[in-house]
Amino acid sequence: MKVIETIKNIWKIEELKDRIIMTFSLLLVYRFGAQVVLPFIDSTQLAGFASNFEGGGIGSILNAFTGGAFANASVFALGIMPYISASIVVQLMGIAVPYLQKLQKEGESGRRKINQITRWLTIGICLIQAPSYLLSLGTLGVPPEAYLIDNQTLILVVGTIILVTGCVFAMWLGEKITDKGIGNGISLLIMVGIIATLPQAFAQEFVSRIDGVGGPFVMIIEVVIWLLVILACIMLVMAVRKIPVQYARRTASGGYEKNVFGSRQFLPLKLNASGVMPIIFAQALMFVPQALGTLDSDWAVSVATAFSDIFGFWYNLVFALLIIVFTYFYTAITVPTNKMADDLKRNGGFIPGIRPGTETSEYLDRIMSQITLPGSIFLALVAIVPAFVSLMGVTQSWALFYGGTSMLIMVGVAIDTMQQINSYLLNRHYDGLIKTGKNRKAVA
Structure with a gap:
């Protein structure tokens, strides 16, 4: 089969193979960190807290972008979003701030300085978001018995340090993926976080259809509509x-x-x-x-x-x-x-x-x-496609995957990563992922 042949060709290119292994290894580290709960919280007491982020709402969107780390009260609870926010701010400031405009014209050296400014701004945003997240844990559903220590000041100080460190570490993982792996590291971290919640959402929808109204036939229709939305997003990108x-x-x-x-x-x-x-x-x-x-x-x-x-x-x-x-x-x-x-x-x-x-x-x-x-x-x-499919009786957690930022990020990152792998294959005279056919012969 052409797919198997393409995979074999990818594995023959030593540099590409090493980059793919590095990418998967760093993504695995990120996913592991998303499951590590803050040290002063008992993870067995978080069932009610996690349930607040199921079935739609702004909280479910934040939780989806962090791959469930937000609802897990994880060390990666802030995810990579502070870095994204900082990047957006720096990009918009580049329109009005002469110093940033000058850096944008300086090539690689200017880009490194802008990246450094973005990193420091990320830490500043984290220092605001981390205490806000910790102070909101109680109102969002974390019971008092979940706290292993009874000192709010200590919780705020230690928790802020851990959350800021977790975000900076996630940012470092993304940059390492970009440098040593394949694809855009920051985008891949977001995509993996989104995909991590997809199986659970799909399973909930499947069970609700099998045990409730519609049955397998309606579930098949939903999957077909989902694939058509993916196709439309690919066309848009x-x-x-x-x-x-x-x-x-x-x-x-x-x-x-x-x-x-x-x-x-x-x-x-x-x-x-x-x-x-x-x-x-x-x-x-x-x-x-x-x-x-x-x-x-x-x-x-x-x-x-x-x-x-x-x-x-x-x-x-x-x-x-x-x-x-x-x-x-x-x-x-x-x-x-x-x-x-x-x-x-x-x-x-x-x-x-x-x-x-x-x-x-x-x-x-x-x-x-x-x-x-x-x-x-x-x-x-x-x-706004999720709003329309929710009218069909689709569970809200599964409906979120029918459009919006989640769908476009998954499609855009997948296309960008495939294009990078494709360029490696074409440079080594193999057929790429986008087109099928026989191996290309080197030109003497």
Whole structure:
């Protein structure tokens, strides 16, 4: 079989084999750490605490991103999310802070400095989130008898140190996977955390269908719909608009020949250039209405109640609109059409029928605006698919895997990792994962 042959080819490449083994080893360490409970908590008393994160809600989303570590009161309870938050903040600050803009233009040395700033900001965010998490354990359902020590100050100090260390260690694991393994380490940690809760959610849905309404036939329909959503997400991630680009032919002296056409290439503009970031931004803002519930006002309480159900109408309507808005915003700040036009002009390239320079920049900006509209709508629909499937009687924990950030992260990371493995195979004259066929022969 071609799959077995491809696996054998992967194993023949010593460097690729070592990188894959390293990746799985570090991911295993991360998953092991997600099961290690904080030292001052009795793990046998956490059943009620963990049950609060089942069946939907903001807590279930946080728990899914940490692979269950949030509900386990684990040393990795904060997961890698503080690092993601810090990365987003640094990226947005790069638009307005001249120092960060300067670092972005300094190449590898600038990138290392930005990474160092991101790490320190991650620690700062952890120092805020860790005490908040520890103080909320009681209100979230951890019984008093679960605490092995009766000193809240000691719990806060020790717990904060452990949680911050756990996040920094997880960040280190992600960076090591990127350097020594295969794929983007931080993204893989998030994906593995999401996938870790998938078997349990699927088992709960399967049992509910077998013992309840629908039976195996409805379960098969649900799986088919899930696969179709995955296919739609793959199309969203991979879809590009190809802009034809013509390059003038260089002369022997290094100049350009006038009126002589050179190679014709394409400039790919992604339909969803912003990735999952609009969903993450929108998700963060959706915490605000729920925070209004703490105010002493009937109006605030009613708003908080309406937005407390992540499968409710108002929550998903506002969520979808925010995603569309943030898609335009994030695309505008991350797709440098001016720089793309300057690079084309500098390299002797031009879009047929469009003058180089400002006119090219305006043309690219107009095209990006046109393709961002359907891309943003498609992204919003993918994000609210769980609300629709929950109307079919699907358990809420299983419904979360039908769309949203979880689905897009899993699809995006899987495609990125496969492309990296594919490049190793093609460089060694083997067929890649994406295309099948016989081994490629080396060119003499």
